[in-house]
Amino acid sequence: MKKTLIFLYTCLVLAAAAGLWFNRNGTYLAERSLWKLSREYDAIVNNTTGTPTQNYVFLLEKLDKFIRRYSPHRVVSVGYILRGRLLTVQGKYALARQEFDEALDMFAGQEALVVQLLLEEAQMYALAGDHQGVTDTYDRIISEHALTPHGMQGPLILAKYFVQKREAARAKEAYIAAIDHYRRLIEKYPDSQVEFQSRLLLAESFKFLEDWDKVLELHKETLLKFAAPEFWNRQSLLYVIQSINSATILRNKDFTTPVAIYSEFIQKYPNHPFNDDLTEYIRRIQYMEARTRETGAPVDASALEGAPVLEGAPAP
Amino acid sequence: MKAFWLMRSAAGTFADNKIVAAPLYLLLFLYLAALEVLYFIPFAPLRKHLGPVVQRLFGDLFLHYPHHLLLLPKLFQYAQLAVYLFFGSLLIPVSIALIDQVYHQRPASLRKAFGRAVRAYPQVLLLLTLMMTVMLWKMGLLDLLVQRAARIRSAAGPFKLLKDVMLFGAPYINLLLDIVIQTFFAAAIPAVVTGAGRIADALRMNFRLVKQYRATVFGLIFVPSLLHVPLHLLRATAVFTDTLPETTVILLAAGACVNVFVEGMVYAGLTILCLTPKEGA
Known part of the structure; x- marks a missing residue:
């Protein structure tokens, strides 16, 4: 009985070890690494007393290692996003853009990830105060991923961005462009969920223009x-x-x-x-x-x- | 005091006759194997087979880190219940039968003990199912009370106190009620294995024991069960689960060890208690 028990417990330990070893580059362990890196990232960006530059460098290196180890898993896209955000926080916009572009190349064809990366890129441009960059990125989301939730809301988000930046003329222009866009979608996809959503968004655009009728x-x-x-x-x-x-x-x-x-x-x-x-x-x-x-x-x-x-x- | 004497006797029996603990080690192995399977659900190759089940019942999120570890205690609770009912109903009686053999100074034979356990299996399964049903019903009732307490809006006074007691004390109240329920049923299992045979006789013997030795039976179950308290405290400490979610697995494994230890001590003590009056008579 003693030998049987020792054998059973040994099997249990070996099975656990084998499970972890065979999945060492698997999604779950990648998610675990990413979770830890995200916590480090949160600690850095939420530190109100100022973070030493060295911490940024260490985390950037760790994220780079993570990306190289787990590529081309989907979770790697979050690694790129975190690197891009860290570089943005440091004001290194060109490098941040490089990160996002690299990720966009890697995940081309995976629409949800691409849209997420484009949104991050737009956010980076917004922080850099590059209105043209924001417009171009949103135009890309709107034209290439029109029927995704962000693609649908893109024209309105862009218009609201200009309102927020107190660019009244550009905001009005963006709302008019949004109206045209939603009207085109209504014509193109009649009696569908797209028409339904477009109608709600169109009404929202008219609300800004105060055309209550x-x-x-x-x-x-x-x-x-x-x-x-x-x-x-x-x-x-x-x-x-x-x-x-x-x-x-x-x-x-x-x-x-x-x-x-x-x-x-x-x-x-x-x-x-x-x-x-x-x-x-x-x-x-x-x-x-x-x-x-x-x-x-x-x-x-x-x-x-x-x-x-x-x-x-x-x-x- | 008799409860402590029984516990010492139980510990002595395990120490002097290692074979008595073997079925309990096997039960612990089954618990840990279940935990291992559940932990490895999001990993290949189990993900392919069990992943869709988790996905359908709880959502895709729970196949990902760290949400999977939040679901793990719930899944393990179900698994433990199933293992306890179907395998515990066999392995605990084996251990009880071995203690009976040792008590009567006969050579401990695993084969004979297993034979007795198999014969008693339907009765023990029924008794444990009955006990578990009462425990689950009580747990449901306690959940309702906790939900009601959570809706209390008083910021001070007796209602606030009641709310705090219910919200923070729920696991301990649950543990105490489990001990009380176990006190009313537990002795029936050694009674079935050591000779009562029929469930009705076993229950009668159990109630006679509980009536005669109420404090002893309660103490015998209560004292080892106190080992659950530090685990509850650790589980409630967010520091562990927030900084290192894997702690959940370690705590669950430790919980399984404590469970088996408590079961071993309780049933060994109760078996000795069941046998003692017989000798006296």
């Missing part, structure tokens, strides 16, 4: 055209309803239009899962209207904030 028209059309629940999640439905309410009730004290839109929806789709929530919205809007007329007080937006949780909509 267009916002309202788009949301009304979207709600009525894309009634199938698979298009929606809680966030998108709340966003559309709040946008409709803002464009009507809060801006013009117009209580009739939202009620008309929601009623039309309920009438058109009598057994729709959103109907209970929309009915509750109608009830609240009508109550708000009566209160506002009665007291003459300004519209209290908070009355709609505690509105239904939209349980009919799937979670995002």
